[in-house]
Amino acid sequence: VxxxxxxxxxxxxxxxxxxxxxxxxxxxxxxxxxxxxxxxxxxxxxxxxxxxxxxxxxxxxxxxxxxxxxxKIIIENHNKFELKKEPLVLSENDMAYLFPRIAKQTKDSGNIPDFSCLEKRIIDFIEKNGDGIAIPGDIYKQIGDTFGRYAAYKRKHGLIDFIDLLILPLxxxxxxxxxxxxxxxxxxxxxxxxxxxxxxxxxxxxxxxxxxxxxxxxxxxxxxxxxxxxxxxxxxxxxxxxxxxxxxxxxxxxxxxxxxxxxxxxxxx
The missing domain is CATH 3.40.50.300 (P-loop containing nucleotide triphosphate hydrolases)
Known part of the structure; x- marks a missing residue:
């Protein structure tokens, strides 16, 4: 309509x-x-x-x-993601605080990427790779070392962010x-x-x-x-x-x- x-x-x-x-x-x-x-x-x-x-x-x-x-889909299938039944969802403020600190520990530390472009970069990556949906962690790794470490940190601590709310179910x-x-x-x-x-x-x-x-x-x-x-x-x-x-x-x-x-x-x- x-x-x-x-x-x-x-x-x-x-x-x-x-x-x-x-x-x-x-x-x-x-x-x-x-x-x-x-x-x-x-x-x-x-x-x-x-x-x-x-x-x-x-x-x-x-x-x-x-x-x-x-x-909802993540909670109903939390065991598939090795997450708790009620995972902690990072707010954008949490991401803004966490991301630069993780970036300082990587080879990108001299040129810290802006986390605000993360969703757009992931979308661009998926569009370029057609209908093949990679494992979320692999997506982060392929768009940059800092993003890969950020994904690893979230996985280690059982955290998800608003981008994961779409990537994980997908x-x-x-x-x-x-x-x-x-x-x-x-x-x-x-x-x-x-x-x-x-x-x-x-x-x-x-x-x-x-x-x-x-x-x-x-x-x-x-x-x-x-x-x-x-x-x-x-x-x-x-x-x-x-x-x-x-x-x-x-x-x-x-x-x-x-x-x-x-x-x-x-x-x-």
């Missing part, structure tokens, strides 16, 4: 989920909806919760962010067909809000979970992409039809923000 500002992206997505549950008898637990911010996830959850509660439906869809989805699902099949069976209907902001990691995760796109619902607007600094590629949105040739494309054209009063006033400016 191509939806410009004010055309009702969230409402359209929510109504589609409710329609599946009410009209197609889809079990809520088989629905996964992902977005990019906690605020958006809360808003979506609130709207769906209100309708389902009013109708007496007990089950709920899985509504979350990409990073929380990744954490590596797991790409290399374990049995586990991948379980998640495909669990989430048979996948919704993606603000699809124009997906990056290579998120895109590949979606391709694994919904390879045919048969039950994938994506909504967004190429003109509203805001996460380019973190590797988001609006190209995934514009070539959606190439990835999923059978996709049915819909464009929302009516903006509920542009009332006659606003349009008339803007004409005098």
């Amino acid at each position: 191509i939806a410009g500002p004010g055309t009702g992206k969230t409402r359209t997505l929510v109504e589609r989920i409710i329609w599946l549950i009410n009209e197609k008898s889809v079990l809520p637990r088989t629905i996964l909806a992902v977005t990019f911010s906690n605020r958006a996830a809360r808003e979506m959850t609130g709207r769906i919760e209100a309708v389902l509660s009013r109708e007496g439906v007990q089950e709920r869809p899985e509504i979350t962010t990409f990073h929380k989805l990744g954490l 590596s797991l699902l790409a290399n374990n067909q049995e586990i991948l099949a379980q998640y495909r069976q669990r989430w048979q209907h996948i919704f993606v809000d603000e699809y124009q902001d997906v990056n290579a990691l998120q895109y590949r995760l979606l391709r694994l979970l919904a390879p045919t796109g048969k039950d994938l619902f994506a909504i967004g607007d190429a003109n509203q992409a805001i996460y380019g600094f973190r590797g988001a590629d609006v190209g995934y949105f514009t070539r959606f039809k190439d990835d999923y040739p059978a996709a049915h494309m819909v464009t929302l054209t009516r903006s509920y923000r542009s009332t006659d009063t606003i349009l008339k006033a803007s004409g005098y400016m």
